[in-house]
Amino acid sequence: MRPSKHTFLFTLFAFLFTNINLQAQTLASAEATRTTLIEHIVKERPVLMELMTTAGLIPVLSGDAPYTLLAPPEAELSALKNQPAEQIRLVMAGHILKGKYTEKDLKDGAKLEALNGKTITICRKKGTLINGVSIAKADTEVNNGIIHTLNGALSY
DSSP: OOOOHHHHHHHHHHHHHHHHHHHHHHHHHHHHHHSOHHHHHHHHOHHHHHHHHHHTOHHHHHSSSOEEEEEOOHHHHHTTTTSOHHHHHHHHHTTEEESOOOGGGSOTTOEEEBTTSOEEEEEOSSSOEETTEEEEEEEEEETTEEEEEESSOOOO
16 A cells, blocks of 8 residues: 555655754854853853953963853843952953863862862752852753853852
């Protein structure tokens, strides 16, 4: 028994729709991994970009070396705008880790050194906490690192 034209067309349409959807997802994923930390910040986080510029950290996040950015909310960053450049650099560098750390890599009790030389502590008791601040959105992967959006700014 031969399949009808309708069955054939339906199967063809389903195949094409699935294939196009998979290609779109692959392209979106490839685009994210071609973007650098700075390119992502320019597109998504204007206040963070302004502070990184003031702090002189653009070259660090633009290169090939892997970094993990712990990005506080824009509203909290706005309060830093009127601070001296050295204070902004200290705070912003405190939200950057050398190396690429996914949320899974952040082990309970781990102590990691931020770019400003200060130590941050990881707690995995109730979600992932970094110096007591929870991760709102984990593992935004870019070409030269990972971005974790935090629910607040880190304090030391």
